[in-house]
Amino acid sequence: MTAFIGEYNCKLDEKGRLSIPSKLRGQFPEAACNILIVNRGFEKCLVLYTKEDWLDETAKLNAVDDFMSPDIRRFKRIFTNGANLVQIDNVQRVLIPKKLLEYAGLKSEVVLVANGNKIEIWDEDLYTSELNVDSTELSQLAQLFHKERNQGK
Amino acid sequence: MTAFIGEYNCKLDEKGRLSIPSKLRGQFPEAACNILIVNRGFEKCLVLYTKEDWLDETAKLNAVDDFMSPDIRRFKRIFTNGANLVQIDNVQRVLIPKKLLEYAGLKSEVVLVANGNKIEIWDEDLYTSELNVDSTELSQLAQLFHKERNQGK
DNA sequence: GAAAATTGTGGGAAATTATGGGAAATTGAG
DNA sequence: CTCAATTTCCCATAATTTCCCACAATTTTC
Numbered sequence A, B: 001m002t003a004f005i006g007e008y009n010c011k012l013d014e015k016g017r018l019s020i021p022s023k024l025r026g027q028f029p030e031a032a033c034n035i036l037i038v039n040r041g042f043e044k045c046l047v048l049y050t051k052e053d054w055l056d057e058t059a060k061l062n063a064v065d066d067f068m069s070p071d072i073r074r075f076k077r078i079f080t081n082g083a084n085l086v087q088i089d090n091v092q093r094v095l096i097p098k099k100l101l102e103y104a105g106l107k108s109e110v111v112l113v114a115n116g117n118k119i120e121i122w123d124e125d126l127y128t129s130e131l132n133v134d135s136t137e138l139s140q141l142a143q144l145f146h147k148e149r150n151q152g153k
Numbered sequence C: 001g002a003a004a005a006t007t008g009t010g011g012g013a014a015a016t017t018a019t020g021g022g023a024a025a026t027t028g029a030g
Numbered sequence D: 001c002t003c004a005a006t007t008t009c010c011c012a013t014a015a016t017t018t019c020c021c022a023c024a025a026t027t028t029t030c
Helices: A051-062 A070-080 A098-104 A124-131 A135-152 B051-062 B070-081 B098-104 B124-131 B135-152
Strands: A007-011 A017-019 A035-040 A046-050 A084-087 A093-095 A109-115 A118-123 B007-011 B017-019 B035-040 B046-050 B084-087 B093-095 B109-115 B118-123
Touching (some): A046 A051, B007 B017, B051 B070, B084 B093, B098 B118, B109 B124
Antiparallel strands (some): A007 A109, A017 A093, A035 A046, A035 A084, A046 A118, B017 B093, B035 B046
């Protein structure tokens, strides 16, 4: 599984093309791996996966039989909603589908944020306010995280 | 088994023809594979299978003995009854039978959604509301998924 | 600090894909 | 058997996407 690192500011051109900074590009497993999957994030952002990691994620979903229940089917749909294949062109850009640009409110200035095996794509301004947190809230969040992590076990 | 990726907006023309986006078409196992099966979905949508995967599905059904119960027989009958062979024409379109269009409430704007080895076909508006979920419901669904996945084993 | 190499940005042309319409073929009813 | 209706097949145009080239900007090297 890939583990991306870093945070990168970049630009979308008016055709909706996002050029991937070479430092990030270098982190992809294979030079040959030039197909990515973009998806809507739970927040107002997009998420990039390598094809391999996307297939791993969805394999977990697909292992569960659709006959089982309507809720299972619904969950699968919600989880995979918006997925799009994109190809990296020969100058390291991907064309982001218009629908997804709208969803995430992406205009020109965007931020790519590594998050495990995923890369989040945020509008710069939204990202700034998402990160805008004071120390009280941060420690509340940490407590919550700790609690829920242990519940999950 | 095929694993399709992506969500695609497309249009039905007034003859009921659905053109398959090239990105999706490229995911079919063989260029020669130009016969698909459309069936009713459990929700108000349709489901596309490759011929091969459809045969797998029906094999699973037929593995269950008809002697077992009337409900088994009834389910098999109803499930199989909606299935239709459709052929991909030379510009990558399939003609969806009118009965199925009605069943899924398909008008002009539709969405094709990859779901494992199947492709779901939704009316755009219905699909949007299917995906419209608040965070409380989402976490309930996630829990349910987690639970049922483990039950299924 | 200047030159070279790499990377980022923009735009245009070519190829591919989508879409609509019409003609030919097939089917079914009378 | 004939006519009407539907279906299949094919072609033309519109729209989109992909590919390519040129230049700008940044980084690296000497």
